[in-house]
Amino acid sequence: GLSQYSSDPRTEWDLSAYSTRDQVLEAVRNLRYKGGNTFTGLALTHVLEQNLKPDAGARLEAEKLVILLTDGKSQDDANLAAQTLKNLGIEIFAIGVKNADEAELKQVASEPLELTVYNVLDFPLLSSLVGRLTQVLCTRIKEKSNKEKSDIPVNTGPQLSPTDLKISAVTSKSMHLTWSPPLRPPKKYRIVYSPSKGGIPKEVVLDGAVTSLRLSNLTSHTEYLVSVFPIYDTAVGDGLRGITSTLPLSSPRSLRVSELSHNSIRLSWKAAQGATQYLVLCSAAPDGAED
Numbered sequence: 001g002l003s004q005y006s007s008d009p010r011t012e013w014d015l016s017a018y019s020t021r022d023q024v025l026e027a028v029r030n031l032r033y034k035g036g037n038t039f040t041g042l043a044l045t046h047v048l049e050q051n052l053k054p055d056a057g058a059r060l061e062a063e064k065l066v067i068l069l070t071d072g073k074s075q076d077d078a079n080l081a082a083q084t085l086k087n088l089g090i091e092i093f094a095i096g097v098k099n100a101d102e103a104e105l106k107q108v109a110s111e112p113l114e115l116t117v118y119n120v121l122d123f124p125l126l127s128s129l130v131g132r133l134t135q136v137l138c139t140r141i142k143e144k145s146n147k148e149k150s151d152i153p154v155n156t157g158p159q160l161s162p163t164d165l166k167i168s169a170v171t172s173k174s175m176h177l178t179w180s181p182p183l184r185p186p187k188k189y190r191i192v193y194s195p196s197k198g199g200i201p202k203e204v205v206l207d208g209a210v211t212s213l214r215l216s217n218l219t220s221h222t223e224y225l226v227s228v229f230p231i232y233d234t235a236v237g238d239g240l241r242g243i244t245s246t247l248p249l250s251s252p253r254s255l256r257v258s259e260l261s262h263n264s265i266r267l268s269w270k271a272a273q274g275a276t277q278y279l280v281l282c283s284a285a286p287d288g289a290e291d
Contacts, residue, residue: 001013001014001015001017001051001056001057002027002028002031003043003046003047003050003051004031004033004034005034005038005039005040005042005043005046006034006035006036006037006038006039007036007037007039007042007075008042009039009042009043009046009047009050010034011046011050011051011056012027012031013027014051014056014057015051015056015057015058016056016057017057037075038070038071038072038073038074038075039074039075039076040068040070040074040075040076040078040081040104040108041074041076041077041078041079041080041081041082042076042081043068044066044068044078044081044082044084044085044092044108045081045084045192045201047066047085048081048084048085048088048090048236049192049227049229049236049239052064052090052235052236053236053237053238053239054160054235054237054238055238058235058236059235060160060232060234060235061234062234063091063140063141063234064088064089064090064091064234064235065090065091065092065093065137065140065141066085066090066091066092066093067092067093067095068092068093068094068095068108068109069095069097069126070094070095070096070097070100070105071096071097071098071099071100071123072098072099072100072101073099073100073101073104074101074104076200078104078107078108079104079107079108082107082108082109084190084203084205086110087205088231088236089233089234091110091116091140092108092109092110092116093109093110093116093117093118093133093136093137094106094108094109094116094117094118095117095118095119095120095126095129095133096117096118096119096120097119097120097121097122097123097125097126098121098122098123100119102117102119105117105119115136115140116136118133160182160183160184160186160230160232160235160237160238161182161230161237161238161240162179162180162181162182162189162211162228162230162237162240163179163180163182163240164179164180165177165178165179165226165228165240165241165242166178166179167226167242167244169214170244170245170246170247171246171247172218172220172221172246172247172248172249172250172274173216173217173218173220173246173274174214174215174216174217174218174246175214175215175218175224175244175246176212176213176214176215177191177212177213177214177215177226177228177242178211178212179211179212179228179240180211181208181211181230182230182237185208185209186208186230186231186232186237187208187231187232187233188205188206188207188208188230188231189205189206189207189208189210189211189228189229189230189231190203190204190205190206190228190229190231190236191203191204191205191206191213191215191226191227191228191229192226192227192229193215193224193225193226193227194224194225195219195222195223195224195225196223196224196225196243197223205231208230208231218246219246220246220247220248220249221245221246221247221248221249222245222246223243223244223245224243224244224245224246225241225242225243226241226242226243226244227239227240227241228240228241249272249274249275250272250273250274250275251272252269252270252271252272252275252278253269253270253272254269254270255267255268255269256268256269267280
């Protein structure tokens with residue numbers, strides 16, 4: 001599969017799109033370069049959530065490799081996203097061109113760095129890496145395939161997907177999530193949430209035996225997208241998604257005015273839940289208005 005990215009990652013084709021070498025080469029020749037920003041962390045998250053799923057062609061029994069090609073320093077946290085992939089057993093090769101940050105490439109790539117990090121001065125020089133990179137990739141796949149296999153079945157149906165996501169106890173700053181586990185319990189769950197109208201996604205990783213989570217420190221009166229992904233030793237199952245809005249901040253009630261004098265008044269009100277401070281504004285009534 002292949003995805004391009006700038007500020008918005010885009011899947012060009014999934015793992016299951018082509019079945020022959022010639023078809024892949026033809027697709028590469030027809031590829032249009034996507035210029036723009038360099039949000040590498042967002043791109044790696046896109047690959048995990050969109051390209052390495054069973055319904056995109058990812059086989060649970062197959063080794064997972066990601067080759068990152070970038071010509072600049074990331075404008076977001078690429079290391080955090082890369083570590084998430086590496087924690088799932090996904091190996092990352094990082095190739096830098098022109099203005100790529102070599103220190104960042106080494107942070108993103110898997111060990112050993114002498115096999116997984118490459119840097120060239122310009123795009124035409126990428127051809128000089130083909131032979132070595134091909135050999136390294138084939139060797140790494142063979143080495144990993146010779147290790148003890150996971151006993152997870154190839155079945156990619158509901159056995160590997162959680163169900164029945166419920167969002168409850170919603171306040172202005174928090175919400176509670178629960179879900180039903182898949183028939184085959186995962187190793188971990190990865191919960192990703194973000195405002196639906198844009199914003200940096202945040203994530204929480206839970207043990208596979210846990211099926212509930214309280215999200216806190218949210219923004220009030222905001223619609224959130226929530227995704228729950230089951231994580232297995234060699235794959236990420238289909239995500240379970242939901243959407244809901246946090247409540248508006250509560251307001252003070254029952255305003256009372258007392259102790260009026262020629263230059264002062266006393267105000268009192270019932271407290272707003274969760275408020276730590278109040279801003280009181282006052283102004284003189286316009287001419288002719290009732291006092």
